[in-house]
Amino acid sequence: MKFRTRRRALTLRTRVNDSLQFNPFVFSRLFFLWALIGIMGGVLAGGYWIVLEHLMEWLAMVPGLWVIPLMATAGLLAGLVIYKLGDPGEMDLIVNNIRFKGGQLDPRNNLSMILSSLVCIASGGSAGPEAPLVQVVGSTGTWLAQRFRLRGEDLRSLSIAGMAAAFTALFGAPLGGSLFALEILHHRHVVEYYQALIPAFVASCSSYIIFVLITHTGLGPTWQFPLYTSPSLNDCFLAVLYALVGTAVGWLFIFIVRRCRGLFRSRRLPIYWRMALSGILIGTIAYFVPLSRYFGHDQLAEVLRSTFSPQFLLLLMGAKLLAIALTVTSGWRGGFIIPLFFVGAVAGLLLHSLLPGHNLPLILISCMAAINACVTRTPISTTVLLGTLTGFHSIVPVMFASLTGFFLSPKMPLINAQLGVHTDEEE
Incomplete structure (x- = not known):
């Protein structure tokens, strides 16, 4: 049976190679x-x-x-x-x-x-x-x-x-x-x-x-952001200033994650008990702050269309940062990119509540870009992703915000493998 399977695979590769032997175009068989x-x-x-x-x-x-x-x-x-x-x-x-x-x-x-x-x-x-x-x-x-x-x-x-x-x-x-x-x-x-x-x-x-x-998802933006109007050159400089807040929140997130890693570092406790303990903690946070539950895809849309006090936004941001850190350090599976965008948006709303006369969509996008670029060190893709996800039509200020988060990120990255040094985590 194994011999027949290998023979069929070899035959398929041979046919693909033969059919593309004459190829006047740039593409190769690898394209398929x-x-x-x-x-x-x-x-x-x-x-x-x-x-x-x-x-x-x-x-x-x-x-x-x-x-x-x-x-x-x-x-x-x-x-x-x-x-x-x-x-x-x-x-x-x-x-x-x-x-x-x-x-x-x-x-x-x-x-x-x-x-x-x-x-x-x-x-x-x-x-x-x-x-x-x-x-x-x-x-x-x-x-x-x-x-x-x-x-x-x-x-x-x-x-x-x-x-x-x-x-x-x-x-x-x-x-x-x-x-x-x-x-x-x-x-x-x-x-x-x-x-x-x-x-x-x-x-x-x-x-x-x-x-x-x-x-059957649509082709438009994932989140309906407030309309960004009257762009100007000053927005690039303002984006850098707003990004400082997002970067500071990124530093706070990295600090919390490293402390939580120490909490769950013990190997004597089986992974299922560690995850059960973490579930109690994450569930408690979700009970007191329901918007901190889940990864933020739908919750971000809810936050954008609602009005909250600065005190609640500060509570929500802290609860979400702690919930993400507990999730990713205790063995629970999932990524933190969309959750970080959520935290960035909450930080932007909090900043706007303190500076009500400033441009809300620019503040939101700058904080979201900065925190993600700070934590993941991905300023280029963060700029492109946010432009697509939010429909923000002017990506130049987003570029300035992303670069601010990237260049002001901690020298020791959250993802240790980005250091370019071989570690034992792969074993």
Whole structure:
């Protein structure tokens, strides 16, 4: 049976090679693999999103104080899944493997990642689905490359293309998703993996189309921002000033995360008990500050269309920062990009409540860009992503805000693998 399967795979590769032997165009046979991983990524992301939406809708009906035992149980169940099926690792592991293992992402723990992240996110964890899907689709790219016997940069590029496909499906931004997949890996310069740019872009376009067809999401902005009118050159300088607030919140987030890592550092406590304990803490925060629950996709829209006092905004920002930190350090699965955008928007609303005469959309976008660029060190893709997600038509001030957050970020990054030094986290 194995012999027949290998023979069929070899026959397929031979036919593809033969059919493209005469090729007067720029594209090569690899184009079809880039498009294929994009299609696979769109299918995986679309199916994941539909299941996640149904689970969230069901679990959101849990009333009041019951959210605490719900999240404790969710942490315990997700921890047992990871304990039994294998630990799929975090973003540090992905970056390490791309940099130091030739781009090979291990697909063996994908089932564990899918099941545990669905439980964590749907129950109300303050982390989003982008990181789990990046691991799943990126490792699927590795698997596909191995099936077609790709080596070296071709294999690495296909893995990165899978990562880009996952980012794009969730963000709805093919260019932003492509750049983010490259930029999140960087040590000093985003062009380090420039060979993967076109593969990532092709996969992102394919993934985007499939995801939209499956989920029936619209093509417009994800969040309806206040209209940005009368742009001027002064807005670039103001964006830098507003970005200082977002950057300061980014520093605060990194500080909280590092303290929470110490809280859950003990290896003597099994992961399922650590996650159950964290579930109690996150659930308690969600009970007292309901808007801090979940990863912020829908909650951000609610915050934008509502009016809150400065005191509540300060409370919400602190509660959300702590909830995200507890989520990502205790073993709960999920990413913190969308949650950081949520925190940035809350910080912007808080700043605007103190400076009511200033431009609200510019304050919001500047704080969102700065905090994400500060924490993830992705100023280029952050600019493009926010322009797509919010419909903010003038990206020049956003560029200034993103660069402010990037250049004022801590010298020691939150994602340790971005240092460019091989660590044991991949083992």
